[in-house]
Amino acid sequence: MKYVAAALLVACALISWQGLGEEFPIVGAQAPSFDLPDLAGIQHSLDEYLGSPIVINFWTTWCGACKYEFPVLQKFDQKYSDQVQLVTICAGNSEQEALETLEEKGASFLVLYDEKETVSMAYQPPRPHDKRRIVAFPFSVFLDENGLVVYARIGIFVDLDKMVSLLQDSGISLTEPIAAQREGRMRASGE
Numbered sequence: 799m800k801y802v803a804a805a806l807l808v809a810c811a812l813i814s815w816q817g818l819g820e821e822f823p824i825v826g827a828q829a830p831s832f833d834l835p836d837l838a839g840i841q842h843s844l845d846e847y848l849g850s851p852i853v854i855n856f857w858t859t860w861c862g863a864c865k866y867e868f869p870v871l872q873k874f875d876q877k878y879s880d881q882v883q884l885v886t887i888c889a890g891n892s893e894q895e896a897l898e899t900l901e902e903k904g905a906s907f908l909v910l911y912d913e914k915e916t917v918s919m920a921y922q923p924p925r926p927h928d929k930r931r932i933v934a935f936p937f938s939v940f941l942d943e944n945g946l947v948v949y950a951r952i953g954i955f956v957d958l959d960k961m962v963s964l965l966q967d968s969g970i971s972l973t974e975p976i977a978a979q980r981e982g983r984m985r986a987s988g989e
Contacts, residue, residue, distance in 0.1 A: 822950040830920035834910040847883045851970040852941040855886045859895040864936040867954035868903045875907040889918040
């Protein structure tokens with residue numbers, strides 16, 4: 799029953815966000831710079847991560863769907879961190895709530911804290927026909943190694959392969975980590 803409820807939550811979230819994701823005006827633009835603290839208080843800027851592709855994932859603690867994608871983000875970070883930087887940004891709430899959420903979900907990826915949602919709003923600017931300012935969570939932005947936004951979407955990643963496919967479709971090539979390549983060869987040879 800727990801999985802059915804989670805699936806319904808995800809389906810409803812994706813349906814409601816589908817229309818929002820169609821027009822993301824930041825795609826094709828240089829990514830807005832930021833200087834945010836992590837949950838230990840250490841400042842991080844976008845410039846630190848330039849030189850390799852970057853996935854920036856925006857989330858908040860009150861968003862159930864955001865937490866649902868943590869396992870995929872964790873697997874991605876463990877498998878591809880040598881090729882693509884994963885930076886997650888928790889918007890609003892409190893740093894303590896963000897820490898508790900990470901502990902509850904067993905996540906260890908980098909989390910920056912956007913207390914006033916200024917960075918979140920810069921990455922999800924209003925569309926021309928929006929009547930009011932809305933930032934939908936979660937949302938993710940892919941940057942190339944020069945900081946150009948090559949892809950953006952509102953919604954969650956439920957599958958690592960789909961996330962990797964979207965990165966590759968956006969022009970960010972990934973290679974299978976060496977350990978996984980070795981494992982695949984061993985399986986193919988019957989060892």
